[in-house]
Amino acid sequence: MDIPHQRLVYFRVTLESGSVRRAAARLDIAPSAVSRQIALLEEALGATLMERQRDGISPTPVGEMLLEYCERRGALDEGFIASLESYQRMETGKISLTVGEGFVSDLVASPLHEFTQRYAGIQLDIHTAGTSGIIDAIVGDHSHIGLMFHERTHPQLRFWSSTPQPLMAILSPNHPLTSQTSPLTLTQLSDQPMAMWDTTHGVRQMVDQAFQQSRIAPRMAMNTNSMVILAQYVRSGMGITLLPAFAVAHDLELGTLVARPVDNPLFQRSQAHMVTRVGRQQPKASILLLRHLQRWMQAFRAPGSALGNQPTPLP
Numbered sequence: 506m507d508i509p510h511q512r513l514v515y516f517r518v519t520l521e522s523g524s525v526r527r528a529a530a531r532l533d534i535a536p537s538a539v540s541r542q543i544a545l546l547e548e549a550l551g552a553t554l555m556e557r558q559r560d561g562i563s564p565t566p567v568g569e570m571l572l573e574y575c576e577r578r579g580a581l582d583e584g585f586i587a588s589l590e591s592y593q594r595m596e597t598g599k600i601s602l603t604v605g606e607g608f609v610s611d612l613v614a615s616p617l618h619e620f621t622q623r624y625a626g627i628q629l630d631i632h633t634a635g636t637s638g639i640i641d642a643i644v645g646d647h648s649h650i651g652l653m654f655h656e657r658t659h660p661q662l663r664f665w666s667s668t669p670q671p672l673m674a675i676l677s678p679n680h681p682l683t684s685q686t687s688p689l690t691l692t693q694l695s696d697q698p699m700a701m702w703d704t705t706h707g708v709r710q711m712v713d714q715a716f717q718q719s720r721i722a723p724r725m726a727m728n729t730n731s732m733v734i735l736a737q738y739v740r741s742g743m744g745i746t747l748l749p750a751f752a753v754a755h756d757l758e759l760g761t762l763v764a765r766p767v768d769n770p771l772f773q774r775s776q777a778h779m780v781t782r783v784g785r786q787q788p789k790a791s792i793l794l795l796r797h798l799q800r801w802m803q804a805f806r807a808p809g810s811a812l813g814n815q816p817t818p819l820p
Contacts, residue, residue, distance in 0.1 A: 508549070515542040516554060517575045520568070523561035546571075549656065600791050601630040603642035603774040604652040605707065606732040608777075608804055609633065612652070614755075616801040620794060627790050635705030635730070643782050649791045651780040652804070654749060655707025670749040672711060673764040673770035675735075677742045680763070688768035691719050693784045698726035698744030700735050707816045710745050749777065751803040777804040778782065798820035 519539060529536040531705040547554050554568035564572055567772070604612060621629065634642060637656055642648040644661045656667070676682055682689060682697070697715070702709040716723050726744055729735060735746050736753055740761055747767070756762035774809050779799060781787060787795070799805050 508528060508546070512542045512546045513571075513575050513578070516541050516568075516571065519543060520562065520564055521554065527819065538550045540685055540763055551805065567737050568793050586711065598788055598790050599628045599630060600650070600794055601632075601648040602650045602652065603632045603634050603639045603648040605635070605639065605654050606633045606730070607654060607708070607748060607790065608652040608802075610753075610755055611751050611803050612798070616798055617656060619801075620797055624790060635703070636707040636710070637705055639780075646782060649781065649785075649787060650795060650798075651778075651782065652798075653707055653778050654775065655711050656776060656778055657707070661783050662780045663783045664778055664780055664796055666805045667776045668804065669773075670751060670775055670804060671766060671776045672708065672747050672769075673750050674767050675739050675746045675748050675753055675771060676763045676765060676785070677739055678760060678763050679742060679744065682745075683763045688766040689767050691716060691721050691723075694747075694767065695721045695723050700727035700729065700738040700744055700746045701725060702735070703730050703752065706730070711771060711775055718771070719769075720778050747772075749775065749804070751777070754803055779805060 515528065515532070518531055522528040522531055525539050525543075526536050529539045532539065543554065550567065550571070552567040553565050554571060555562045556565055564800060602612075609631075617629070621627070622637050630648075631649070632642070636653050636655060639648075639651040639653045640657060640659055640662065643651040644659065654670070656664075660755070673749055674682070674694060682693065701712060704710065704713070712723070724744075725739060727734075732752065735748070736756060738744060740756070750764045753762050755766070757764055779795065781791075
């Protein structure tokens with residue numbers, strides 16, 4: 506049953522005031538209008554809601570039930586308004602991201618640290634996946650934001666940012682190829698044991714394509730879906746891998762890994778992408794996070810670009 510809110514107001518104010526006339530004065534309308542609305546309410550419910558007493562009017566048993574309903578409905582309305590205002594101030598809410606594992610270290614470093622400090626009430630759900638899984642999560646509305654490497658066209662993807670991030674040969678500091686100053690060739694890389702992402706990952710798809718086009722067979726010694734395993738494989742001196750520099754930025758800073766350019770046009774054209782679904786209404790917090798990550802993640806800054814140590818404070 507749909508009970509108009511205004512009739513409930515007239516009913517509640519009449520009981521609080523003790524008479525139709527006083528209720529009409531409080532509501533600044535004619536007494537006949539109050540009586541009419543209460544009569545329509547009684548007709549809809551099939552019961553008398555008020556009865557006259559010596560000291561005014563009081564609710565009937567059905568009127569008592571309706572009054573309790575009014576109080577509960579009012580509390581729900583107040584709770585909803587409070588929740589909405591809290592959400593609009595970004596004190597509550599949830600943002601979900603699905604990202605390639607190579608983005609995780611870059612993502613969870615200072616960019617997310619600052620965001621979570623400023624908006625402590627926002628819950629972040631972060632999942633890793635290969636390129637196909639990221640696209641499925643975005644198109645299926647399981648995630649607000651996707652971070653992926655190696656573009657895959659899809660009519661429902663909106664590209665917020667696409668930044669050149671060349672695919673590099675990642676070596677241990679003691680590897681013989683680290684001393685070479687000119688870009689490495691695929692022929693040189695094919696002589697080295699290599700660990701790579703599994704075939705669902707955008708980087709692996711790009712690597713396979715480059716070697717196939719060059720008619721060179723790489724020495725794939727290990728396949729994995731773990732960034733940790735890839736980095737440790739190279740650190741231990743077992744072989745090499747191919748990754749964008751931002752994926753191992755911390756190791757590069759520490760000197761535990763070395764990145765060298767590769768002479769291959771496909772690797773030079775590779776990009777990092779930030780995507781959402783076309784037409785999806787993003788929450789205010791999601792829009793702010795998109796812009797924040799676009800500015801402060803290494804993956805979405807041109808390689809070699811200068812950046813201050815401290816980001817501009819969030820609004």
